[in-house]
Amino acid sequence: MEVKLSLLLFPYLFFCFQWPVQILKRCVVGFVSGCFFASIYLIGRAFFYSLNGHPEFFFYTLFSDLIHASYFAMYLLLAIIVVVLFYDKWFKDQKSVVYSSYFFVGIFVVSIFLCSSKLGIISFFCSMPLLLLYKWRALMNFRKLMFILFSGLLIVIVFYGLFPDSFNRLSSLTSIPEKIDKTSTESTAVRVLIWQESIELIQNNLLFGTGVGDVNDDLYKAYEANGLTGAYKHKLNAHNQFFQTFLGMGIVGFVMLLLITVGQLIKGILKRHFLLFIFSLVIVLNFLVESMLQTAAGVLFFSFFYCLFNLVNEEALLSE
Numbered sequence: 001m002e003v004k005l006s007l008l009l010f011p012y013l014f015f016c017f018q019w020p021v022q023i024l025k026r027c028v029v030g031f032v033s034g035c036f037f038a039s040i041y042l043i044g045r046a047f048f049y050s051l052n053g054h055p056e057f058f059f060y061t062l063f064s065d066l067i068h069a070s071y072f073a074m075y076l077l078l079a080i081i082v083v084v085l086f087y088d089k090w091f092k093d094q095k096s097v098v099y100s101s102y103f104f105v106g107i108f109v110v111s112i113f114l115c116s117s118k119l120g121i122i123s124f125f126c127s128m129p130l131l132l133l134y135k136w137r138a139l140m141n142f143r144k145l146m147f148i149l150f151s152g153l154l155i156v157i158v159f160y161g162l163f164p165d166s167f168n169r170l171s172s173l174t175s176i177p178e179k180i181d182k183t184s185t186e187s188t189a190v191r192v193l194i195w196q197e198s199i200e201l202i203q204n205n206l207l208f209g210t211g212v213g214d215v216n217d218d219l220y221k222a223y224e225a226n227g228l229t230g231a232y233k234h235k236l237n238a239h240n241q242f243f244q245t246f247l248g249m250g251i252v253g254f255v256m257l258l259l260i261t262v263g264q265l266i267k268g269i270l271k272r273h274f275l276l277f278i279f280s281l282v283i284v285l286n287f288l289v290e291s292m293l294q295t296a297a298g299v300l301f302f303s304f305f306y307c308l309f310n311l312v313n314e315e316a317l318l319s320e
Helices: 006-015 021-051 069-090 095-115 118-135 142-162 164-174 187-204 212-225 229-233 241-270 274-287 296-311 314-318
Strands: none
Touching: 006 296, 021 069, 021 095, 021 296, 021 314, 069 095, 069 118, 069 274, 069 296, 069 314, 095 118, 118 142, 118 274, 142 164, 187 212, 187 229, 187 241, 212 229, 212 241, 241 274, 241 296, 274 296, 274 314
16 A cells, blocks of 8 residues: 555545646646756765775666666656756746756766666667757758757767767666576576566466555465576566556456556547656556556656546646
């Protein structure tokens, strides 16, 4: 209940009360500011440890001390989207804030790569071109499109030079299941093995699932029985929210989850609600490799912004 209660609380708060748009804007600004101060703290902390002979604190989980690196990268990505879409309009009479927002974006981008989350990096490169195309759609022509594509390629090359360790983590995505060590604790390798066990359990409990409270216990038994000692030792969940929900609630729960994720992605396209679309895209990508709704960091983020972006669109947020 401590983890899942916000799935009930936020819909109640958002849809049973009338909130002034200014209050909603302040909530979003508060989120962005929180991401900024968290990033400054983590970068400062990493510099401190680096000066004392520990440069590894600029990398992955050692860098992201506050929450898991994948979740923090997701937070930062949404913060970038909000700043790019809204800050020049919200603070048009406060030029210092607008100029500071460029610094915010720079800090967020650097922090995403220091988090070294594979899905964080992939989500960044999937969403940024869409964000820039949407932001400057009225000014877009073939020449500017080519400029954006060339600039994007140049950014990838520059970032690869600046953050080689982060990009090197992507090489593990090519792991072949038959060659994976079952004792492995490497994130991508163990995910592939976990997904295999999850699919087998789903096939045996297709209609009604195993029951929400029994999902992880059944996974642990499967890990132990099939020699996945790394996954069993660390008591890992399905690391895929779609599998996790299918295992726990069966096909009905799986379809419902598809409706509130992929369905919202399609709704964002049909309704031309870009903010809902790009948020849903980030959520779907992260649901593919994380059981986000099993942790407070994932549930709070998903439930709050899911409700917010279904309640208001970009036009409402840009209104005076």
